[in-house]
Amino acid sequence: MSMMKLSFLNFKASFKNYLSLIISLSFTVLILLNFQNIIYSDTFDTLGQMNTRNIRIIIDCVTIVLICFMIFFIWYSTNVFLAKRKKEIGIYIFMGLTHSKIGKLYMIETSLIGLTALIIGLIFGIVTSQLFQMILVAVSQISVELHFSWTIKPIIFTVVVYLAIYFIFVIKGYINIVSSSVLDMVTAAKQNEYVKQNKYILLVKAILGITILISGYYMAIKDAGIEVMGNLFIAVVLVIIGVYLLFGGFIPLLFQTLARNKMFLYKHERNLWINNVVFRIKKNYRTYAIVCVLMLCSVTALGSGFAMKNRYEGIVHFRNTYTFQCTSNQADLNEKLRSLIEQDNDIEYGNYLPILNIDTSLIDTLYKNNTYMFVSYSNLKRIAKESNLEFNFPRLKDNEIINVTQLHIMSFANKENITRTIDKKEYKQIAETAIPYLGRFQEKLEFFLVSDDTYQSLKSKGNEIYCYNYKIKDNTNFKASIDELDTIVSETENNYTSYLAVDPSSSDIEWIKIMYSVCIFMFMVFILASGSIIFMKLYNDAFEDKGRYDVLKKLGISKQKLKKSIAHELLFAYLTPFIVMTVSSYFSILALSKVMETNLIFVNIVSVFIIFIVFGLCYSFSIKIYQKNASI
Amino acid sequence: MNDKKVVEIKNLVKNYGSRGFQTRVLKGIDLTIYENDFIAIMGPSGSGKTTLLNILSTIDKPTQGTIILDGKDITKIKNRELSKIRQNKIGFIFQDYNLLDTMTLQDNIALPLSLNGVSNTKCIEKTLLLAKEFGLKEHLKKYPYQLSGGQKQRGATCRALISDPEIIFADEPTGALDSKSSRDLLECLKNVNDAHQATILMVTHDAFSASYAKDVYILSDGMIKCKLSKGKDRKEFYDRIIDMQVSLGSDFS
Numbered sequence: 001m002s003m004m005k006l007s008f009l010n011f012k013a014s015f016k017n018y019l020s021l022i023i024s025l026s027f028t029v030l031i032l033l034n035f036q037n038i039i040y041s042d043t044f045d046t047l048g049q050m051n052t053r054n055i056r057i058i059i060d061c062v063t064i065v066l067i068c069f070m071i072f073f074i075w076y077s078t079n080v081f082l083a084k085r086k087k088e089i090g091i092y093i094f095m096g097l098t099h100s101k102i103g104k105l106y107m108i109e110t111s112l113i114g115l116t117a118l119i120i121g122l123i124f125g126i127v128t129s130q131l132f133q134m135i136l137v138a139v140s141q142i143s144v145e146l147h148f149s150w151t152i153k154p155i156i157f158t159v160v161v162y163l164a165i166y167f168i169f170v171i172k173g174y175i176n177i178v179s180s181s182v183l184d185m186v187t188a189a190k191q192n193e194y195v196k197q198n199k200y201i202l203l204v205k206a207i208l209g210i211t212i213l214i215s216g217y218y219m220a221i222k223d224a225g226i227e228v229m230g231n232l233f234i235a236v237v238l239v240i241i242g243v244y245l246l247f248g249g250f251i252p253l254l255f256q257t258l259a260r261n262k263m264f265l266y267k268h269e270r271n272l273w274i275n276n277v278v279f280r281i282k283k284n285y286r287t288y289a290i291v292c293v294l295m296l297c298s299v300t301a302l303g304s305g306f307a308m309k310n311r312y313e314g315i316v317h318f319r320n321t322y323t324f325q326c327t328s329n330q331a332d333l334n335e336k337l338r339s340l341i342e343q344d345n346d347i348e349y350g351n352y353l354p355i356l357n358i359d360t361s362l363i364d365t366l367y368k369n370n371t372y373m374f375v376s377y378s379n380l381k382r383i384a385k386e387s388n389l390e391f392n393f394p395r396l397k398d399n400e401i402i403n404v405t406q407l408h409i410m411s412f413a414n415k416e417n418i419t420r421t422i423d424k425k426e427y428k429q430i431a432e433t434a435i436p437y438l439g440r441f442q443e444k445l446e447f448f449l450v451s452d453d454t455y456q457s458l459k460s461k462g463n464e465i466y467c468y469n470y471k472i473k474d475n476t477n478f479k480a481s482i483d484e485l486d487t488i489v490s491e492t493e494n495n496y497t498s499y500l501a502v503d504p505s506s507s508d509i510e511w512i513k514i515m516y517s518v519c520i521f522m523f524m525v526f527i528l529a530s531g532s533i534i535f536m537k538l539y540n541d542a543f544e545d546k547g548r549y550d551v552l553k554k555l556g557i558s559k560q561k562l563k564k565s566i567a568h569e570l571l572f573a574y575l576t577p578f579i580v581m582t583v584s585s586y587f588s589i590l591a592l593s594k595v596m597e598t599n600l601i602f603v604n605i606v607s608v609f610i611i612f613i614v615f616g617l618c619y620s621f622s623i624k625i626y627q628k629n630a631s632i
Numbered sequence: 633m634n635d636k637k638v639v640e641i642k643n644l645v646k647n648y649g650s651r652g653f654q655t656r657v658l659k660g661i662d663l664t665i666y667e668n669d670f671i672a673i674m675g676p677s678g679s680g681k682t683t684l685l686n687i688l689s690t691i692d693k694p695t696q697g698t699i700i701l702d703g704k705d706i707t708k709i710k711n712r713e714l715s716k717i718r719q720n721k722i723g724f725i726f727q728d729y730n731l732l733d734t735m736t737l738q739d740n741i742a743l744p745l746s747l748n749g750v751s752n753t754k755c756i757e758k759t760l761l762l763a764k765e766f767g768l769k770e771h772l773k774k775y776p777y778q779l780s781g782g783q784k785q786r787g788a789t790c791r792a793l794i795s796d797p798e799i800i801f802a803d804e805p806t807g808a809l810d811s812k813s814s815r816d817l818l819e820c821l822k823n824v825n826d827a828h829q830a831t832i833l834m835v836t837h838d839a840f841s842a843s844y845a846k847d848v849y850i851l852s853d854g855m856i857k858c859k860l861s862k863g864k865d866r867k868e869f870y871d872r873i874i875d876m877q878v879s880l881g882s883d884f885s
Contacts, residue, residue: 265739266746266755275735551730554691555791556718561747 003101007108010085017084017543020536021077022117027532028070029121029162031525034132035059035066036154037125043133043144047510054511058518065522069529071165072290074114076533078169080540081110082176103174110173114166121162122155139517142510197252197282205249213242217584220591232591239584243292247285251576255281269565272552276569280541284573287537291530292577292584298526299585299607300592305519306603307596312512314406314443319502321387322439322469323478324485328497331466333488340488341470344480350470351383355438355447356455358462364421371445374462375404376455380437383469389435396430396451403432404447406598422448423461439469440500478503527611531618534573538622542629549630562632567623574619582608637700638799638831639665639688644697646683657683659854660697665799670825670832672842674873675851681835682803684851688833689722689801690714702798719748723792723800727807729784731776731791737783738763738772741790748795762790766820782813786820793824800824802834806841818844839877843870850876 015022036059038044044055085106092102133146216238219231255278258264265271326337334352341347356374363372377396384391393402401420418429427450436442450458472478478501485499552562589604646658657680665671675681686692688699690706698705702721709717731740742759746752763769766786776784785805792800802821806814822844824830834845842848848860848869860876862869 259735259739262738262742262756263752266742266750266752268749269747271735271739271743271746275732275739279734548732548734551732553715554689554718554726554730555724555744556715556720556722557744557747558712558715558719 003105004108007105007112010105010109011112014084018077018081018113020532020539021080022113022120024073024529024532024536025077025114025117026121026124027528028066028073029118029158030125030128032063032066032070032161033122033125033154033158034129035062036157037129037151038133038136040151040153041133043137043146044514047142047144051511051514055514058511058515062518062522066525067161067165069525070162073529074162074165074169076536077113078110078166078173080536081113082106082173084540085109086177086180099178103177106177107170107174110170111166114163114170118159118162118166122158125158126150126155136514136517136521139520140513142513197256199253199256202249202253202256205245206253207249209242209245209249211242212238213246213584216242217587220587221594232595235591239296239588240293243296243580243584244286244289246580247281247289247292247576251285251288252278252281269561269568272562272565273569273572276545276565277572284537284541287533288573288577291533292580294526294530294533295577295581295611296584296588298523298530298611299581299604300588301519301526302523302607303589303592303600303603304596305516305523307592307598307600308512308519309516310598311596312509312516315440315509317434318406318436318440318443321389321436321471322502323472323475324470324481324499324501325439325441326468326485326488326497326499327441328466328468329463329495330497333466333468333497337468337470337485337488340484341472341481343484345472345474345477348471348473349386349388350468351386352466352468353379353383354464355467356458356462356464358422358458362423362461373441373445373447374455374458375438375447375449376452377449378452380404380449384435384437387437387469387471389437391435391437393431393433393449396449396454398451398454399425399427400430400451401427401454402449403429404437404442404449405432405434406443406446420448423458427454438467440502441467475503523607527614530577530611531614534577535618535622535625538570538573538626539629542626545626545630549632553632559632563623563627566626566630566632570619570622570626574615574622578611578615581611636667637664638667638669638702639663639833640698640700641665641688642698642700644684644687644699645695646680646687646692647695657854658687658694661854661856663849663856665831665833667831668825668829670822670834670844670846672834672836672845672848673851674836674839674842674848674877676837679851680854681837681851685801685803685833685835689724690718719744720795721798723795723797725785725788725792725800725802725805727804729776729781729788729808731784731787733776736773736775737768737779737787740776740787741772741794744791744795758794759790762793765823766790780813781809782816785809785813785817789817789820789824793828793830797830799831799833802832804836805834806836806838814841839870839873842873843867848873850880852880 039056039059044052047055092105093099097105129150130146137144137146216235219235219238222231255274258270259274259278265274324337324341326333331354334350338347338350353375358372358374360370360372377393381391396402401422420427420429434442438445438447441447472481482501485501488497489499490497549562553559585604585608589600593600641661641663644658644661644663645656647654647656649655661684673681673684683692687694687707694707697707699707701717704717706714706717731737732743735743738759741762742755745755745758759772760769763772766789768783768786768790771779771783771787776787779787785808789805792802805821806817809817818841821832821834825832825846832845834841836842843862843866846862848862850857850860857880858876860869860872
């Protein structure tokens with residue numbers, strides 16, 4: 001029999017076993033192809049150069065992440081192929097084949113699997129590409145005309161990337177075979193090295209892991225703002241290392257201790273599944289850690305997406321009130337500004353008011369980096385009338401405040417009747433409003449509306465600045481006034497003035513919407529990937545366990561008990577990464593909230609809930625498959 | 633001898649193959665096992681030893697005949713009850729030990745009991761007691777791969793005994809052991825039979841192993857050819873078994 005024919009027969013026989021791996025490989029090909037197709041298609045050209053460029057940057061980033069995924073999946077799959085084949089390979093060696101011939105056999109076989117996955121991925125990728133673009137455009141809520149176009153470039157890119165990675169790992173497998181001893185190969189299928197690990201090493205790992213994880217959390221939420229990006233980077237690294245050590249140290253230690261406590265162990269089905277967990281953890285802990293980090297990425301991706309969308313909507317919401325907004329420490333600029341603007345434009349309405357900036361150290365808040373401004377009731381009422389904005393709050397009592405705020409994406413906490421402490425005095429927040437009284441400023445700064453008397457009493461605690469707002473009749477002509485306004489900007493110590501011009505018709509930020517839908521998409525990819533990684537792991541473990549369950553059945557252990565034990569074991573596999581992720585996500589989302597200056601706790605809860613549902617489905621499906629593979 | 637019947641086999645017939653091409657493997661076996669019996673079943677390859685053991689241990693179903701175990705006909709019981717019987721009434725010792733490599737010896741021994749809902753203190757107590765008796769006390773914390781074949785088989789015997797079964801089925805228990813370990817194990821089994829009043833049915837092709845039993849049944853061509861009973865001396869019994877083997881003229885191994 002020729003080499004080719006033998007490997008083809010092997011491939012055919014094992015196709016069903018590897019189906020889950022082939023599907024995941026095809027899936028990565030499909031996704032990569034779809035994203036590449038966006039770059040090369042002219043769908044987004046109509047959005048203008050700026051948007052196209054930004055979309056391209058986003059997709060480039062996504063591509064890098066997807067390639068990392070692909071590397072991981074291919075690495076994992078080829079490892080599974082290698083481990084599964086190694087024992088049979090050992091038999092070939094006994095039959096007298098040389099190492100290099102067997103290596104070739106493995107290479108041909110694995111390449112066949114890889115090519116199958118590639119072809120399936122490409123076919124489905126091409127079929128679904130238009131659908132993918134349609135969904136992307138629909139979720140982004142942007143209006144571009146979709147036309148069906150196809151170029152060969154994205155296909156070439158995908159194929160080259162995939163084959164290059166695949167080839168590297170196949171070569172790695174080949175070298176592994178050629179350089180391994182016969183004994184290794186024969187015993188590869190049943191190595192028992194994964195039993196108990198040294199208690200003290202585990203203890204050190206566990207303590208290190210928890211310490212590093214907690215310091216990672218601390219770094220993430222310690223400070224906020226763009227300027228502490230370095231901290232966040234350190235936090236990310238610490239959390240990843242911490243998660244690894246947690247799964248490599250703390251969890252094995254916990255389960256080994258449980259297994260040693262026979263009073264605990266000899267109850268229900270624990271003797272079976274806890275021992276199984278201990279037995280497997282050394283081999284599987286990396287998988288759990290990777291899944292945990294992946295899920296953390298997915299939650300953060302979704303959070304970023306929503307924060308982006310929030311930012312976008314905020315910009316749109318707040319930019320229509322005023323065209324020009326100035327701040328200054330001078331109280332008498334109104335006439336001057338009006339005359340400057342009126343040189344080229346007609347003012348539709350305008351107003352000015354004093355606002356009071358109070359240092360965050362006097363305010364009880366989580367977001368110490370935000371800037372808090374106070375406005376008096378009568379001033380805000382006046383400018384609302386001048387800007388034709390609705391204003392129907394009752395006159396405030398001295399201990400009442402109203403939060404004049406940015407848009408919240410999804411706010412579920414009751415913002416009424418909460419108490420805020422400002423300079424050791426308590427105020428009752430009776431309402432919250434996102435009506436854009438203060439235009440763009442409201443999006444960046446946090447405003448509190450207080451009674452006139454309270455404003456006067458707070459005046460000594462902060463510094464007062466003046467805010468001038470103008471809306472012109474012809475928005476499109478706003479650029480004409482810019483040169484005049486530039487003359488007023490000053491930045492000296494006792495005299496500063498700055499201004500902000502808003503182009504309400506600009507579509508420069510359409511790409512943020514794409515960013516948003518890409519983030520949602522990445523969220524789903526990450527979740528599917530994490531679910532399928534655990535799923536594949538368990539799928540393979542089940543085959544290994546078949547013999548053990550046969551023994552147990554012979555001993556007369558009822559199927560019901562075995563099923564229960566399996567359910568517990570699999571629950572561990574899904575639940576532990578989920579719990580670690582849930583805790584970590586709270587901190588990552590909090591850090592993101594601080595950077596993006598928006599509250600994302602709701603996104604956190606929703607995304608954890610979605611992962612919970614997806615994992616629940618994977619879990620119940622895994623149980624079915626596991627029982628089937630272990631033939632119970 | 634005790635008069636309490638543990639297993640009563642009547643006219644046991646087993647056919648293999650589909651209609652028209654049937655081979656009769658067991659051709660009507662009658663056998664009654666009383667409490668505290670130690671029976672060895674010997675026979676050449678293909679004589680039906682394994683089939684008989686499989687049917688007795690409820691893994692296989694007979695074509696005809698009844699097997700009464702503890703007052704119930706196990707050939708007519710549903711699957712769920714069968715596994716209960718396997719768990720509570722029968723203990724198994726296999727040729728290849730079948731200890732789970734995922735857990736320590738102690739957990740292996742305690743496994744049937746702990747999965748049975750027996751209180752944890754009782755599990756621990758019984759495990760230690762048995763381990764002491766079988767000289768495994770120092771090895772309880774070890775994993776099967778750290779144990780010798782003899783230790784593993786003794787562990788497996790502990791596991792078979794822990795749920796106080798009505799009868800123990802041993803399938804070639806010494807098949808994978810060297811002669812020293814075999815002797816140790818057989819001594820253990822004999823001791824269990826004497827001290828614990830345990831009932832043992834052992835299938836073997838080895839006359840030396842069989843000579844440890846009280847009675848030896850020779851199975852040939854699906855029928856029980858003859859029964860030998862032990863006198864006073866084991867050596868003399870061994871010689872008689874060998875003579876019988878020679879007279880039957882077939883190779884048992």
